[in-house]
Structures are given as structure tokens and as C-alpha cells.
Amino acid sequence: MTPPQPYLTTMKFNSLSLLSALLLLPACQTETLAETIRDQDQQLEYAQMTLRQLDAQRETLDAQIAELREQYAFEQERRMEIENRFEAMSASYQATQQEVDELTSRLEGTGVGVSKRGDILVLDLPSAITFNSGSANLNSKGRKSLKTVADILKTNYEGKTFWVEGHTDNDKIKKSKDKWGSNLELSVTRAMTVINYMTQDLKVPANQFRIAGHGEWSPKTENSSTKSKATNRRVEILIF
Template identity: 40%
Template sequence: ITSFRNLVVLAMLALVSPLFTGCASSQALRASLADRNALIRDLQNENSAIRERLQLVTYDRDQLELTLSERAIVPEVEPLEASSPTDMGGAPFPALNDSGLSDVGVELERRGDSVVFTIPSAITFGSGSATLSSEGEAALNAVAKRLKADFDDKVLFFVEGHTDSERIRRSKFRSNRELAGARARAVHEHLVTQGHIEDQRFVVVSHGPHRPIDTNATAEGRARNRRVEIIVRNP
């Protein structure tokens, strides 16, 4: 009888043993999976940091290229009074007159030795978009008329895109710099194709959020920072 009981116990142990082994194996798999997930998170964090550093380096490079291109294109001139017409190379800039511009939301100002047309993104583009609105097209048509009527055909036009510092969430664009560049290109294309201004007179630049004219801490300030500027300079 005792021998029979021993046999029964041994048989039961043989049946239960794989269950304990299976539990141990599952625990090991779960531990291994947790390790892999932790490694993936670490790699993703490192990748994000690398992307941020790459964006900073790319921005620095773009700024250097812009500075070099501006120096190659635009000669140095003496600062002039903001209230007087700019006269460089014998081609005077006209006195400021925002007639026909303020009605379509375009701001006109003299900034040092340049004349600046500022087009707020609120009237030209939807949120996160680089597609011109009908109001934006009307504004650019008014700007194109002034560019052709008021300035010598040797004058250069710098189309510069700007955004606020808010992170892009719902947009096909990966960064504010990319969005600002797309908007500047849309403005440039309209001025060439619809405004009939020669393409070689344009320099297109994206600054993204890096040249604000107001604080990004308020909605009003961010709205002012979202803009495309057309800066007029003599060669």
C-alpha cells in the first residue's frame, strides 16, 4: 500500500512540475519584455534629443547661409532716417503710403533702410496650413500692384515666413520652420504667377519662430508673430 501511495505521489509531482516550470518561463518572458520596452523608451528619448540637436545645428547653418547670401546680394549702406525716402544706387524708394493696403489687412512700414509689407497669417492661411485663403490672395494682389508700381525693376524682394513658438499638433508640417517656409513659398508663388513679378527678384526665407516681434505668452502676441513679411531692398 505504501509503495502504491508513493507511486501516486510521484505521478502527481510529474504532472504538476511542468506547471511550475511554465509559470517560471512566463515570468522570465514578462521580465524580458519589460527590459525590451525600457530599452525602446531609452532609444526613443535619445532619438528625440538627437533630432532637437539636429534642428538647432540646421537652423544655425541656415542663418549663416542667409547672412552670406544677403551680403553677396545687398551691399552695405549707411542707415537712413525712417521718415525719409531711401535712396540707394540712384533708385529712390517712394514715401510710405498704405492706401489700398490697410483695407486688406496689410501693414506697411519703413524699417531702417528697407520697406516692409507685413501680411498677418490670420488673413492669409488657416491654422497649420500653407494654402492661401481668398482674403490672402486679395491682400497679395494689392501688394503686387504696389511692388510693381512703386519700385525700380532692380529692387529685390525678400519673402520671409514667421510663426509663433507653439508646437505644431495637427498639421502635415513637422516643424514651425517647415510651416513658415511653406507659407513664404506660397506667397512667393502667388506674386510670381498671379502678380506677374519676375521670379529672379525674390529671395525666399523661413525663420520659423526665431524672430518674433511680440511675446509668445499671449494669444495676441502669438497672432502678431504669425506673419509673412515682404522686405524691399535695393541691389
């Protein structure tokens, strides 16, 4: 509660003094003093009203300050959370990029591409280095490239799961249609060939492998040219 103000106390004292003196004065002076008392009473009432208003304003300002402090603390906490999340994402990206760069270096000269799909590491073996047209038999270059891949999988990714997924372009099978009823069948067979070679010849544990065939239905790019079709003919190894 706000303590009595000296000014207001003084005004009240003056009013009481004037009231006492009023009884000892003639009528004309009495009226003058009465007017003075009324003026001072009005001033006192106005001052008290002003004080109440100032008290109310102070309480409002105190509440606003408390709210702003709370909001500031919340924003500071939120900013720290965003900064921490950004730092974690940056560190994760750097670690991912370092992993991709290291694998790219180790696979240099094999024709195997390395990329990241979300949290999944993807090794891309284009058909140019693995299979001849219409064939599901690994060529010599493909076997050599897969030997390097197998060494990496056994050394760096023990216990991981490897999805081997075959892909083709959208050209209809012509020369070997007596072997493959569709591009989907060819893509699955090529993926199985890769798994068999890596598990039987290169001794990568078979329980780490899963298989999928996509045929022409998951292209990397539109099948609009000879070059783009070659890009779509591939076997991918996804490391989980």
C-alpha cells in the same frame, strides 16, 4: 622790431647831457649829478625791461588770438557739417515717412502693415489674412491682399529685390504635424506659397524674389498671449 620810444631816447639824451655837464661842476654838484644819472640809467633799464616784457606778452597774445581764430574756424566748419547732416537726415526721414504713409493709404483695407526697418521697407501680412491655422494654402482674403501688393511692387519697385520671409509663433504643431515637421518648415512653405502666387498668378518677375523661413525664432513680440502669438504669425516682404 619795435621802434625806439621817444621817452627812452629822451632819457638817453638827458643822461649824456648830464655826463657832459658833470666835468664842469664842483665835486658836490658832480656827485649829485652822478646820482641823478644813475637813477635815470636805472629807470631806462627798467623801462627797456618793461618794454621787452610787453613785447613778449604781445607775441603770446598774438599767438593765442591766432589759435582761437583757427579753433573758431574749425568749430564753424564742424557746426555746418552737423547742420548739413541733420538736414539730410530730416529730409530722408520725411521722404521715408511719406513713402510709408502713401503705401499705408494704398493698402488700406487689405490688412497689410507697412513699416521701415532702417533703409528696408517691410510689408507685414499677418496669418489672419493669409493662412488658416496649420495650413500653407492661401485663403481668399490673402489672395486679394496680395493682388494689391503685387500691383504696388510691379509699379513702384521694378528692379528691386523682395525677400519673402515666413514666421510662426512658438506653439507646437499638432493637427498637421504629419505635413510639417516643425514651425521652421511651415514658415518656409508659407513664404514659398506667397512667392508662387505672386510670380505665377500675379506675374511679378520671379528673379526679384528671395526666400527665408524663421519659424518661431524671430518674433515681433513675446509669445505670451493669444494676441501676441497672432502678431508673430506672419509673412513679411522686405523690399531692398
